[in-house]
Amino acid sequence: MTASRRILPYVVLTPLVVFAMFPLLWMIATSLKRYADVYTFPPVYLPGALSLEFYAKVLEDTAILRNMLNSLIISSASTVLSVTFGAMAGWVFARARFRGSHLLMRSVVVAYLLPQILIVIPLFVFLHRIGLTNTYAGLILAYVTLTFPFSTWLLTDYMRSIPYEIEEQGRIDGAGNFVIFTRLVLPLAWPGLATAAIFAFINSWNEFLYALVILGSGQKQVLTTGLYNLVGGENAQWGPMMAATTITMLPTLLLFLIVQRRLVSGMTMGSVK
Amino acid sequence: MTAITYPFRRVGRFSDDNLPILFLVPGLLCLALVIVYPIAYNVYAAFTDANLMYPDVNFVGLENFQATLRDPLLGPVVLTSLVWTFGTVGGQLLVGLVAALALDRVVKGRTPIRLMLIVPWAFPTIVMAYSWRFMLDGTFGVINHLLMVLGLIDQPVSWISQPALAMPIVILVSVWHGFPFMTVTILSAMATIPDELYEAARIDGANYWQEVRFVTLPFIAPILLSVLTLRTIWTFNGFDLIFLMTGGGPVEATTTLPIYAFGVGWLRYDVGRMASISLFMILILAAIIAVYFLAFQRKAR
Numbered sequence: 001m002t003a004s005r006r007i008l009p010y011v012v013l014t015p016l017v018v019f020a021m022f023p024l025l026w027m028i029a030t031s032l033k034r035y036a037d038v039y040t041f042p043p044v045y046l047p048g049a050l051s052l053e054f055y056a057k058v059l060e061d062t063a064i065l066r067n068m069l070n071s072l073i074i075s076s077a078s079t080v081l082s083v084t085f086g087a088m089a090g091w092v093f094a095r096a097r098f099r100g101s102h103l104l105m106r107s108v109v110v111a112y113l114l115p116q117i118l119i120v121i122p123l124f125v126f127l128h129r130i131g132l133t134n135t136y137a138g139l140i141l142a143y144v145t146l147t148f149p150f151s152t153w154l155l156t157d158y159m160r161s162i163p164y165e166i167e168e169q170g171r172i173d174g175a176g177n178f179v180i181f182t183r184l185v186l187p188l189a190w191p192g193l194a195t196a197a198i199f200a201f202i203n204s205w206n207e208f209l210y211a212l213v214i215l216g217s218g219q220k221q222v223l224t225t226g227l228y229n230l231v232g233g234e235n236a237q238w239g240p241m242m243a244a245t246t247i248t249m250l251p252t253l254l255l256f257l258i259v260q261r262r263l264v265s266g267m268t269m270g271s272v273k
Numbered sequence: 274m275t276a277i278t279y280p281f282r283r284v285g286r287f288s289d290d291n292l293p294i295l296f297l298v299p300g301l302l303c304l305a306l307v308i309v310y311p312i313a314y315n316v317y318a319a320f321t322d323a324n325l326m327y328p329d330v331n332f333v334g335l336e337n338f339q340a341t342l343r344d345p346l347l348g349p350v351v352l353t354s355l356v357w358t359f360g361t362v363g364g365q366l367l368v369g370l371v372a373a374l375a376l377d378r379v380v381k382g383r384t385p386i387r388l389m390l391i392v393p394w395a396f397p398t399i400v401m402a403y404s405w406r407f408m409l410d411g412t413f414g415v416i417n418h419l420l421m422v423l424g425l426i427d428q429p430v431s432w433i434s435q436p437a438l439a440m441p442i443v444i445l446v447s448v449w450h451g452f453p454f455m456t457v458t459i460l461s462a463m464a465t466i467p468d469e470l471y472e473a474a475r476i477d478g479a480n481y482w483q484e485v486r487f488v489t490l491p492f493i494a495p496i497l498l499s500v501l502t503l504r505t506i507w508t509f510n511g512f513d514l515i516f517l518m519t520g521g522g523p524v525e526a527t528t529t530l531p532i533y534a535f536g537v538g539w540l541r542y543d544v545g546r547m548a549s550i551s552l553f554m555i556l557i558l559a560a561i562i563a564v565y566f567l568a569f570q571r572k573a574r
Contacts, residue, residue: 009378013386016372019449020390026415027404041429043415089300092293104297104304111307113558115510117531118551119307121538122314126306145307152300177292206397208513213539224399228517231403238407245400256395260388 031055031243038239054243064244066219067226074136074222075204078143082200083193085144086151087159091185093152094159095167105156111149116209124213133214139222142210147200154199158192159185198259202252223248319548326542337549346525346533351557354529356440357447358509358561362501364448369455374485376456377463387457394453402517405446409433436526439519443527447514451504458500462493502565509558530554 030038034051037044058064093105123142124133132138162185170180186193208224215221217229227244288295322333341347372390376383393401408416411431420426432442470488479487512531515521521528521536528536530550538547 009375012371012375013379013390016368016375017386017389020393020453023401023404023408023449024392024396026408027400030407039413041413042418043413085299085303088296092296096293104301107304107308111304113506113510114308114311115531115551115554115558116512117510117534117538117547118315118555119311121544121547122311122318123306125314125544126310145303148300148303149307176289178289181292181296206399208397208399208517224397227399227403238410238413241403242407245403249395249397249400252397253395257388260391260395 027242028246030239031246033239035239054239055247057240058243058247061240062226062230062244063219064223064226064247067221067223068247070136070220071205071222071224074139074143075201077136078140078147078204079197079200081140081144082147082151083155083197085148086155086196087186087189087193088181089148089152090155090157090159091181093156094162095164105153108149108152111145120209120213123210127214134218134220135215136220139211139215142214143200143204143207146207146210147203150203151196151200154196155189155192158189158195162188195259195262198255202255202259205252315548315551317548318545319552321545323544323548324542325538325544333545337546338553340546341549341553346528349525350528350530350533353440353525353527354509354557357444357511357515357527357529358505360440360444361447361451361508362504364444365451365455365504366497366501368448368452370459372452372456373459373463374489376460387460390456391453393450396450398513399517401446401450402514405442405449406433406518409442433519434523436523439523439526443515443518446518447508447511450514451508454504455500458496459493462496463489466492498565502562505561505565506558509554509561530557 029047031054032050032052033044033047033054034049035053037047093101123145127133127138127142132141166184166188167180170184175183205222206224208228211222211225212228216225221229227241227248230241230244319337320332320334321330322336323330376387376390379386396404408414409432411417411429411434414429414432416432417426417429421429430438432438466489470492471484474484474488509529510531511529512535515527515529515532516535519527521532531554534547534550534554537543537550
């Protein structure tokens, strides 16, 4: 291969990498600049000094820490439920072959084909009728329905790869279904469980529309709606805003980087939208 | 003989025997809540004057559908939806494919490059919407400055407030967010192509582009089809990004069907009409999917 041939892919990839990375870098850089370096045009690319003033302002003036706690509670709870139900259903789908099992598995995917708009209002009406709007439980329930199909899909796939002989041996030794599931299958499935958990957590943390409709304001609101409610008037305060978005994004960015290898292996199609 | 210890209190015989079925119950409830109930509700509500403000609900027959079809906004909104959907998916495919093909040829530094390319995927929609809005800001935005430095424009442009520019911008951000998914998918599909096919092509004297055209693309076409179909559906249904970047404006320039429906239902509380719009959306989706399959059935030959 000629030298130019070898460089060509890099030449093509460089603008793409810049395109991909620039917004993140700019966002973080802006959050660490001084006030005067942000509200100026032309923009300052290499600030003379960094400052945490925007982070201080965000922490003082907004309830971002409280929102983060809410996000943590709600995302964790929905993740635990989603992965538990997903493991249960996944095991059944992986092992059982009863009439209609195929149909059930297909309908799991359908859940992701319906427009959110179609789902959000009935869900709101339902939760309102049972008094769960504006509560943790309501949004947790909503997020379980949101993340359960994917958890199931992932875990069905994963559990299929667990050799049946292990369960057979367990049955021979006299173990009932429940024991086989909890003592044999689950421990072996823990990488799949971990992956499913991370995806469910990321999707719950980042979600916006359900949060807006079900828990849109007040003490219990999550990070995403908190951010939304910050941008009240026309006067967008960019500095603090970039600090707030960085804070919001950092946890799931880290989780995403941990789990991105699974994405590459092709195991997961469109898990994080 | 291995002894399995049973630290748990023995689950009742009945529940243990029927564990598989019991295990499906929570899942089935979830699915009922997220598929069956919403569809049923929407089908029901579309024929009523259901409203979030007033408790009483009356049957109104086809009124909602008529109102929707008569709305002069409907035509432009559908068009906007189609432009948004195909612009986004097309852009993601193009950029994703280029990135995948380039990355495939790279050995040194492949992992860090791939990791950097994936970053947009990690963004929550709201963070993405606000950071791009900042970069595109008419007064302080960095993009204006870069374009001016490159000589492409001579004054800062307020990108999102111009009706003609708003949709391309929103598509750009969506392509930025979605191309990593395409790249990763295409790369994994490419990894399954047997080397013999490439060797055979090379023996026949094919150059790189011919290899791509006659080996790579045909091989990954089936996977591409399913991925593109999924992507089309999700993009068509998409709400968050446009809502958070432009709110549907300026002057409805970026109002797609979901945004339109949301406005009717959540902001004007007219849930009945919103349901009719949702059902209308599903019809269009079904049509698009049918077109995809027909188009690709023909190509497969």
